[in-house]
Amino acid sequence: AQSVTQLGSHVxxxxxxxxxxxxxxxxxxPPYLFWYVQYPNQGLQLLLKYTTGATLVKGINGFEAEFKKxxxxxxxxKPSAHxxxxxxxxxxxxxxxxxxxxxxxxxTILTVHP
Amino acid sequence: SAVISxxxxxDICQRGTSLTIQCQVDSQVTMMFWYRQQPGQSLTLIATANxxxxxxxxxxxVIDKFPISRPNLTFSTLTVSNMxxxxxxxxxxxxxxxxxxxxxxxxxxYFGPGTxxxxx
Numbered sequence: 428a429q430s431v432t433q434l435g436s437h438v439x440x441x442x443x444x445x446x447x448x449x450x451x452x453x454x455x456x457p458p459y460l461f462w463y464v465q466y467p468n469q470g471l472q473l474l475l476k477y478t479t480g481a482t483l484v485k486g487i488n489g490f491e492a493e494f495k496k497x498x499x500x501x502x503x504x505k506p507s508a509h510x511x512x513x514x515x516x517x518x519x520x521x522x523x524x525x526x527x528x529x530x531x532x533x534x535t536i537l538t539v540h541p
Numbered sequence: 542s543a544v545i546s547x548x549x550x551x552d553i554c555q556r557g558t559s560l561t562i563q564c565q566v567d568s569q570v571t572m573m574f575w576y577r578q579q580p581g582q583s584l585t586l587i588a589t590a591n592x593x594x595x596x597x598x599x600x601x602x603v604i605d606k607f608p609i610s611r612p613n614l615t616f617s618t619l620t621v622s623n624m625x626x627x628x629x630x631x632x633x634x635x636x637x638x639x640x641x642x643x644x645x646x647x648x649x650x651y652f653g654p655g656t657x658x659x660x661x
Contacts, residue, residue, distance in 0.1 A: 471652040527572045527637045531583040
């Protein structure tokens with residue numbers, strides 16, 4: 428079984444500031460890890476994913492995340508926040524025989540102030 | 542990639558009634574899933590919609606309450622039966638579609654826009 432914990436249900440940053448959204452996971456097998464973004468009244472959009480290989484993963488819209496096995500973390504970062512980044516972000520894990528089945532964290536709402 | 546549409550986009554239903562949600566993918570996909578997002582909460586997997594056979598339900602979800610059909614590789618339905626206010630949620634359909642990641646064949650999971658259900 429796997430689980431995901433996102434630290435902080437709400438994160439607020441100023442435009443141009445660093446964005447850091449935290450995600451820790453537990454999995455009994457090497458995980459696949461994902462970050463999704465959900466804009467108001469829209470479906471989920473994949474930002475980035477880690478499957479194998481390089482632990483620093485770059486995604487869309489300037490986001491990146493680093494898989495740290497020793498810390499069981501997959502934190503999402505963006506060097507400079509933009510107003511359009513305001514949305515809800517979900518970290519998810521897929522592991523083992525759970526082919527395609529995602530376990531999601533509780534989500535983090537990102538607010539960007541001018 | 543895969544583009545997923547859902548019908549209806551939203552509905553308000555009375556308790557005790559049933560609603561069927563349709564999910565259409567613009568290409569053939571191997572696997573389709575149904576998730577629920579209750580108000581203020583994260584997404585929870587309801588079931589895997591299997592083509593040509595019964596759906597596989599996750600713990601806490603049963604076929605009598607959430608019957609699912611998948612008649613072909615591009616279409617699935619989820620019915621929410623005998624609804625109560627606790628069923629008020631967003632229901633999302635997702636599908637796995639092949640993709641290439643740094644030259645390797647893998648897959649990517651795409652989500653529909655969701656169906657916002659309110660039960661009164």
